[in-house]
Amino acid sequence: MAFGRVWLSISMFLLAAALQWSSVNAVVRAEDTEPELPVVAFYPETLDLITEGKTVQVMWYTNITDNAETVDAKMAKWREAEVADFGEPIQGTPQLEDANATDILSMTDISYYGYVNVTAKFVGFNTLLVKLYNEMNETVAEGEMAMTVKLKSDNLITIYTYVVGVTTAVVYFLMGMTIDLQVVKGIAKRPVGPAVGIFCQYIMMPLISFGLGLALYSGDSFEERLMRLGMFLSGCCPGGGASNMWTHLLGGSLDLSCMMTCVSTFVSFASVPLWVLTLGPVIMSDADFVIPYIDITITVISLIIPCGVGILLQAKFPGSKMVRFCSKMMSPFCAMNLILIFTFGTYCYLYIFTLFDWRTLVAGIALPTLGYTAGSIFAALFRMDTARIIAVGVETGVQNYTIALVILILTVSSPAGEIATALPGAFMLFTPLPLLILLFIRKSYLWYRNRHSDKLSPSTGLKDVPGKTGVSKGVAHHQSDVEKKGSGIDNLAAELSDKV
CATH class of the missing domain: 2.60.40.10 (Immunoglobulins)
Incomplete structure (x- = not known):
């Protein structure tokens, strides 16, 4: 439990720093009551x-x-x-x-x-x-x-929002057709994974984002406080739909990821207002914070309805060609949707790049990376397998930054709201970078392993190679389970967990 004590110490330190910083900045500066009139x-x-x-x-x-x-x-x-x-x-x-x-x-x-x-x-x-x-x-x-x-109004942003909404709904439908209902029932009976995810997402991430904001934007100017506010609100957001796609592509537990996304979105109705109304005024005391309950509700509905329809169809037609087809389409459709978000989304929000500096780049990479690390460490402390560690880590680091964007636009008047959105925009752009590196490493490893096994199979055979028996049995067992059920996760992490 050494890691747990370390993270608890860090959390207490960040909270103490927040309180100390707020007390120091509570000093009211005297203003000139008779400003000198301009000559022109x-x-x-x-x-x-x-x-x-x-x-x-x-x-x-x-x-x-x-x-x-x-x-x-x-x-x-x-x-x-x-x-x-x-x-x-x-x-x-x-x-x-x-x-x-x-x-x-x-x-x-x-x-x-x-x-x-x-x-x-x-x-x-x-x-x-x-x-x-x-x-x-x-x-x-x-x-x-x-x-x-x-900002000049651009219909392209509206088009992008609708297109991504439709494609994300399709992804959730495919997830509903793919997830293993027996695994979901097991997680619901012993919800250790969702509990760890909620702790990392709504305790660790807000404190990490607050401390990171103080470290990178320590000034007291209006622009510095705006950037700190954008950083903090981004850390308070619930898990995003992209977390499920990345979990699937990285071989994590899709069942656990979907459940964590659903639970964290419901919890956000209470956790987001709690953090925003507690530490938000510490950063910007003159802001009248508005919580976008409508947008959070839309997120919940867009998650539950497509996924629920997929689950019902899977339960009604188990093992059908439709279920198997959806299972095969899961990975390519997730990849296509992520490419769409990264390319089309970058073009629509191109103005955000003008607001970037070295601190924006550091923050954009540091916050999600710290989230992945914190989630993975806590999941490992609770002795979860590799697939669930991946799910908890990704769910912690990938967040629904759209909620932060909406809060900033509704709370801070234009153009300050648009300026503060630079950090949520940076997180949207840079969150996939560590995951892309991990995905490349994983694909390279699987390619090397498959190529190596192909060379061994014709001459010796895996069954006759000492030390390989567990691998062949594990893979065969996994394949037979998929064929028997006709459903379940199209998840390559099962092969990794069998080898381990």
Whole structure:
């Protein structure tokens, strides 16, 4: 139980660090009650939620008595927006027809004004800076205006959501046709696997994500807190549908994986609000968190209905050609769906790459990898076989990051919500990388083993080779069980467990 004590110590340390960090940041900083008014003012006062690609005109004005010969306008940052063009200072009072500009129309002491055209480029925050110079090229007035840019609506994301929803439903149907009902009943009678998975997913992962967020984004700026929030919410999500596909491809227990996904999604109705409303305000105290119960419910329904239909058909037509066909289609369809998510999904959310830096890359790989490690260690501590260790590890590391995306979009106003989605997006992209490496290693091992056994079979035969008897019997026993039942997991991990 040494590993268990180590992980418990780490959990307590992270929790203590969270409480200490929250108490330190609870100090209220005094704000200036009388801010100095800018010499150069703007109409409109701010540029709020300008759509990407749109160009807007801003008027600046001032009441200085000095001569203003030239003007310079630029953006504080290059990524979100750029100044398309601007004119020279105009002496006098502007003639505006906008009814909302009565405060400017009533000002008769305006000495200079001018116009600046600003083009929104990318979602985020920026500031327009304007300076006026006299004939000696000395600054006589300056001012700044805040600007926010919102994401351009894209129907392609909506299409991607529906396509992935349909393909995932088909995968769940195939899972229902493939899983071994006797194994599921055995797991339900002794639910050690689901219990270990729930502990790793809803105790270890939120604490790991909170601690990792503090380590990588330790600053107190608004952007740093946004990234910490995205990291933490990602760690609080339930298991995702991709976990079942990866478990199947890696030779894990599909029966245990499906049961864990179902149980963890039900538990998320209580666990997600508990963590979000407890440590969420510690990260961002001014946010009014919204829990997407509707999206969680849709996830539950999309899991239960297709899988339930598959289970009913398997029970009604055991050993039929349809069941055997679905069992054979499971692996290629899982692979096809994962390729679709990785390629089409990457293209639809291409804007997230612009928000990436080295910390995003480290976080995107570290969080799921730590989840795989924690789940595998705890499953091994409870003496589970290889197939179940794979299922628990994958289920812990692969999460439904869509829940985190929805919470961020509903809780944090645009464009901050879109910026915070960079980390859930990074997790979606980088979660498969360690699993792809494991899948390559596993396929290479199986290819080498099959090739080696093919060379031995014609001359000596496996039955006559000392030390190989258990392997041949185990494989034969596994094959006969599949033929006898006509159902069960299309799971190559059974061969590995028989060899062990």
